[in-house]
Structure formats: C-alpha cells, structure tokens
Amino acid sequence: MAQENHTKYAILGILTTSCNSGYEIKQMIDNSLNHFWKISYGQIYPMLKTLVTDELAYVVEVAQENKPDKKTYFITEKGRAVLQNWLETPIEKVSIEKNELLLKLFFSSNQKKEQLTIKHIEQYIEKLQERLAVFLTIEQSIHTHGTGHLDEQYWLITLDYGKRATQAAIEWGNAAIATIKGGNVNGEKD
Template sequence: MKNYNDSTYAILGILTTECKSGYSIKQFIDRSLNHFWKISYGQIYPTLKLIVQEELAEVRTLSSTGRPDKNEYFLTSKGMEVLKSWLEQPVKQLPIERNEILLKLFFGRYQGRENKLLLLQNYKQELEGRYNTYVSIEQAISNHKDTNDDSMYWLFTLDYGKRTTKAAIEWCDFSLDKLEED
C-alpha cells in the first residue's frame, strides 16, 4: 500500500467527522488539532486534490442560489482502509520539539538577566493562556461527549496537552526561581 505524509492521514481522519469542505477542515484543525499538529491552509487543498486523484475520497459539488459552488469531500472505502492501515502502524519516531525559548535559554549566558526573566515570564503567561484554552475545550467536549463517539479520544489528546503545558508552567516557575536567586 502506498505511503502518504502524515498530514494526508490527518485530513483523511478529519473526513470521518462532520467536516467535509476545505474551509470546515481548516476550522477543525484550528480548533482541535492545531495544538499538536499544524497544517497550513495552503496544504489542505492540494492534499484534498491528491486524495481524490488517489480515489481515497470523492468530491461532490453543492450548488445554492446566490452562493458560489461548494466542494465537499467524502471518504471512499479505499480511503477508510488506508486510514485504518496507517492508524494500526507503529509510530516511526518520538516527536521532536523545536522550542525557541529553550534555544534562547540554552545560550542565556550571553543575555541580560532582565531579558532572561522577561523571556520566561512571558512564556509562562502564554502557557497559562494555553492551559485555560485547553480547560475550556475540555468543558465543551465533556458537555457534548454523549453525542460523539470520538470525544473520549479527543479528551485523551487534550489531557496530554494540559499535562505537558502544566509541566512547562512548573518548569518556568522553577527556572524563574533559580534565575532570581542568581
């Protein structure tokens, strides 16, 4: 079976939800996946074109009066097989984090003390905002989980985000304390 890039598999997965148009796929990514998987708007339509060419999905054009035509994409049985096959494969490698804060801190000896403190304080503030966003998303999913078979799995990924964000906040506190002792 042919291999595709992970973003292609992500879009195949999204097509199992109610999101069927390029626009709704982008909205879903921004609301749900963006915290751990980024796909640019510019990747979505070429990927949709590819999955139609590969017969992993079919496209249907909807027309409505006074509005431009809208393409909606639906997984084919081949597309579902490809998605399931990918889901059952072992993960090839652990995720690699690229973090500008850590990179700058790694060379922190060449930075002013106030700058380092501000860097970490701002990072902590951003993380706290992200954590609060996760809590809001968790409440929204929990309020509707009876109506969605995917909600338990969405909560698993959300819990990962909450835990890693909380750990990063704790790391900021620890690092700030050490810098302030210095």
C-alpha cells in the same frame, strides 16, 4: 528515505467526522489539531485534490444560491483502509519540539541582562496559561455539548495530554526562574 506526509492522514481522519467542506476542515484544524499538529490553510486544498486523485476520497459539488458550488469531500473505503493501516503502524520516532525560548535559554550565558532572560520565561508562562485556559474551555465544551460519540473520548485523551504537558511546562518555567534567581543553573540547592 523521504519523510512521509502525515497531513494526508490528518485530513483522512477529519473526513471521518462530520467535517466535509474545506471550510469545515479548516475549522476543525484551527479548533483542535493545531494545538498539536500544524497544518496550514494552503495545505488543505492541494491535499484534498491529491486524496481525490488517489481515490482515497471523493468530492460532491453542492449547488448554492448566489454562491459558487460548495465542494464536500467524503472518505472512500480505500481511504478508510489507508487510514486504518496508518493507525495500526507503530510510531517511528518522537518528534523534536522547536522551542524558541529553549534556544534562547541555551545561549543565555551570552545575555547581558539576566532579568531579560527571566522576563522571557515569565512571558512564556503567561502564554502557556492562556493555552491552558483554551484547553479547559475546549474540555468544558466537549463535556457540555458532547454527544457521547467515541471520537469525543479520544479527543479528551488528546486534550488531556495537552493540558498535562502545558502544566508541566508552567512548573518547569517557575523552577527555571527560581534557579536563575538563586544563581544555581544546575537546579541544586545551595
């Protein structure tokens, strides 16, 4: 069975917000979805075209002065029904995370310099701390500029997952460093 393209549902979901142009959709993806669901810029317009062809969305061209017409997209009732059906369908599997650090660690017995492995983990923790700072900024922005719209509650729940997962990964990184420095890879105390 072919794997379903969930990008369709992501863009249908975005069309239920106030993001209707390709640019606005890209901004929404960059500022929120990309923290947990990767969609490249090159996927947006072909998917919008497919959604229009499949009558899940329609496009309105808005004339602009001294610029090409702006295309704005809107979800149709059929599109809402498809999105609703997908939202009600149980999750089939938990995605496997691709993590270069874990791949390197898995084979680190081949590493000649143990200190380099620790440096990799320390750099990973730094990147996680940067990610956590971004999440906290987004959270503050939602609290400060929020309208109380129901979407915001779910955005905050999604953001909370990212914060907790990031904090857990930071804790894991610190524990991994302690284990390597202690010379016990099983995490048990000597």
